[in-house]
Amino acid sequence: GQNIDQPTEMTATEGAIVQINCTYQTSGFNGLFWYQQHAGEAPTFLSYNVLDGLEEKGRFSSFLSRSKGYSYLLLKELQMKDSASYLCAVSSASGGSYIPTFGRGTSLIVHP
Amino acid sequence: EPEVTQTPSHQVTQMGQEVILRCVPISNHLYFYWYRQILGQKVEFLVSFYNNEISEKSEIFDDQFSVERPDGSNFTLKIRSTKLEDSAMYFCASSATDIGYNEQFFGPGTRLTVL
Numbered sequence A: 001g002q003n004i005d006q007p008t009e010m011t012a013t014e015g016a017i018v019q020i021n022c023t024y025q026t027s028g029f030n031g032l033f034w035y036q037q038h039a040g041e042a043p044t045f046l047s048y049n050v051l052d053g054l055e056e057k058g059r060f061s062s063f064l065s066r067s068k069g070y071s072y073l074l075l076k077e078l079q080m081k082d083s084a085s086y087l088c089a090v091s092s093a094s095g096g097s098y099i100p101t102f103g104r105g106t107s108l109i110v111h112p
Numbered sequence B: 001e002p003e004v005t006q007t008p009s010h011q012v013t014q015m016g017q018e019v020i021l022r023c024v025p026i027s028n029h030l031y032f033y034w035y036r037q038i039l040g041q042k043v044e045f046l047v048s049f050y051n052n053e054i055s056e057k058s059e060i061f062d063d064q065f066s067v068e069r070p071d072g073s074n075f076t077l078k079i080r081s082t083k084l085e086d087s088a089m090y091f092c093a094s095s096a097t098d099i100g101y102n103e104q105f106f107g108p109g110t111r112l113t114v115l
Helices: none
Strands: A003-005 A009-013 A018-025 A029-037 A044-049 A053-057 A060-065 A070-075 A084-094 A097-102 A106-111 B005-007 B010-013 B019-024 B031-037 B044-050 B053-057 B065-068 B075-079 B088-095 B110-114
Touching: A003 A084, A009 A018, A018 A029, A018 A084, A018 A106, A029 A060, A029 A070, A044 A053, A044 A060, A044 A070, A070 A084, A097 B044, B005 B088, B010 B019, B019 B031, B019 B088, B019 B110, B044 B065, B044 B075, B075 B088
Parallel strands: A009 A106, B010 B110
Antiparallel strands: A003 A018, A018 A070, A029 A044, A029 A084, A053 A060, A060 A070, A084 A097, A084 A106, B005 B019, B019 B075, B031 B044, B031 B088, B044 B053, B065 B075, B088 B110
């Protein structure tokens, strides 16, 4: 089976930097996704990490350590619109296909 | 920009009734998925579909559920006899591939309410 842990809720100030951590245990690890989900809406893709290291994409960066089963999503220059749930999802080879398993998500509240 | 569409946006039904949720995946994608998200809970995988057959399904996807691609564009999820616990947001997704960097594009979801 798979186990994905991330904090339930975080708060941060507009303009600041926030790091959302995700730890996982799985067999046949393929890659790790981060999705953003605003309330009542569909998840939207943010990043995908398969190799160790940091992937930067604008204000968002994602880091992966496969040996530690650990990832984080770094959000810089926070804006009010960044208030959302951030979903860590692990893709692993199971039954021949690579289906992402989602964590419960971290609800980020950005305040002025 | 191509997108996944879903209809209806909200479906209300009585317990025991059949419902069909519809999705139009991105046109050049080959892999299709259904997920559900009960209010306040995590996104859960239901089923994946490729080449007109189910490629993988979760334990949630029991005999009450079925999927179909009735034509070249639609992908449907049928729940034969709905239960109260089927109330959730149902998301359809599609991807160009199913291995490696298989970015899945999600539709806006159908909110199913079973009374």
